[in-house]
Amino acid sequence: MKTEDAIQHFGGKKIDLAKALGLSPSAITQWGETVPPLRQFQLERITDGKLKAEPVAA
Secondary structure (H helix, E strand, C coil): CEHHHHHHHCCCCHHHHHHHHCCCHHHHHCCCCECCHHHHHHHHHHCCCCCCCCCCCC
């Protein structure tokens, strides 16, 4: 899942994504291009599947 896609889902602002996850906006900035795997699963849950977590390699 791309960080930009997650930001756009929450209105295009890092602060809104951060609030949804209980994080600071600076934490979102540290992700880079891709949302960390555990945060992807959290986003999939709180968006009722509108955002999909990528499969984790074994």
